[in-house]
Amino acid sequence: MTTETEEVRFKFGKNWSSFLKVLDESRIQEAEASLKKTLERSDLQGLRFLDVGSGSGLFSLAARRLGAEVYSFDYDPQSVACTKSLKERFFPNDPAWTVDQGSALDKSYLNTLGKFDILYSWGVLHHTGNMAQAFENVSDMIKPGGYLFISIYNDQGDASRRWAWIKRTYNESGAFVRWILSMYTLFRQWTLTFVKDFLKTGNPLKSWRNYALNTRGMSAYYDLIDWVGGYPFEVAKPEKVFEFFKGKKFSLLFLKTCAGGIGCNEFIFQRNMN
Numbered sequence: 001m002t003t004e005t006e007e008v009r010f011k012f013g014k015n016w017s018s019f020l021k022v023l024d025e026s027r028i029q030e031a032e033a034s035l036k037k038t039l040e041r042s043d044l045q046g047l048r049f050l051d052v053g054s055g056s057g058l059f060s061l062a063a064r065r066l067g068a069e070v071y072s073f074d075y076d077p078q079s080v081a082c083t084k085s086l087k088e089r090f091f092p093n094d095p096a097w098t099v100d101q102g103s104a105l106d107k108s109y110l111n112t113l114g115k116f117d118i119l120y121s122w123g124v125l126h127h128t129g130n131m132a133q134a135f136e137n138v139s140d141m142i143k144p145g146g147y148l149f150i151s152i153y154n155d156q157g158d159a160s161r162r163w164a165w166i167k168r169t170y171n172e173s174g175a176f177v178r179w180i181l182s183m184y185t186l187f188r189q190w191t192l193t194f195v196k197d198f199l200k201t202g203n204p205l206k207s208w209r210n211y212a213l214n215t216r217g218m219s220a221y222y223d224l225i226d227w228v229g230g231y232p233f234e235v236a237k238p239e240k241v242f243e244f245f246k247g248k249k250f251s252l253l254f255l256k257t258c259a260g261g262i263g264c265n266e267f268i269f270q271r272n273m274n
């Protein structure tokens with residue numbers, strides 16, 4: 001396992017600040033809809049919501065619009081700036097939404113935040129540099145009966161190790177190698193979809209253009225860059241995640257796997273009452 005002090009780290013916040021340029025009302029509504037659907041709630045009124053690794057800040061914004069009291073933090077200062085800019089734009093001077101810089105690995109920082117009804121950490125804990133420690137830390141931040149909503153990269157064995165090498169190389173290289181690796185990723189992840197879309201509809205870019213609809217309001221292009229660059233990078237099989245949180249007295253309420261393929265498995269756990 002790598003440590004958080006390791007130099008090689010993707011500039012997530014830079015990618016998120018570019019994503020914010022394409023953020024519009026329809027993407028925000030997609031983000032809200034994804035929270036409502038997966039959490040099976042029509043709103044989040046009266047709930048404390050912690051967004052660990054808030055990135056662009058889109059899900060903090062969605063949770064706040066659904067009525068939650070929101071606390072957002074991220075390790076990357078540019079991600080923090082993105083989340084702050086969304087707060088300024090949509091909820092200026094709102095005392096029910098706090099945005100801060102902090103780390104999921106910093107136990108003494110986390111201890112100052114109290115306990116939450118919902119802890120949301122989508123695509124984050126595997127990028128901290130110490131996923132096991134991050135699991136340990138977040139498991140301690142949820143009220144009895146509260147929810148933990150996480151997504152974690154699937155362990156594909158050798159394929160995951162190859163991706164780890166590609167991601168590390170991307171972060172250690174100049175613009176030309178980055179471009180080559182981005183093109184390779186585009187080819188690996190999208191060629192089949194482009195061909196299928198063309199054969200079915202005559203438009204090879206149909207899924208690329210409609211990407212936001214099934215992906216929480218995200219963008220195909222910025223997700224591709226996030227994927228090829230996202231480092232540190234760890235992975236886990238769904239059963240490993242399940243076993244860890246079962247051991248911490250959480251019950252699994254929701255699971256969406258990528259069927260052994262590339263991408264994230266999504267989990268909602270509920271902390272047992274005792």
Ligand SMILES: C[S@@+](CC[C@H](N)C(=O)[O-])C[C@H]1O[C@@H](n2cnc3c(N)ncnc32)[C@H](O)[C@@H]1O
Pocket residue numbers: 012013052053054055056059073074075076079102103104105121122123124127128129226230
């Ligand atoms: C793939 S992005 C996900 C952003 C957001 N959760 C979402 O769903 O769009 C991962 C984020 O995790 C943040 N991150 C990485 N290590 C972290 C840590 N130790 N503590 C908090 N955030 C961290 C990165 O800076 C980045 O903004």
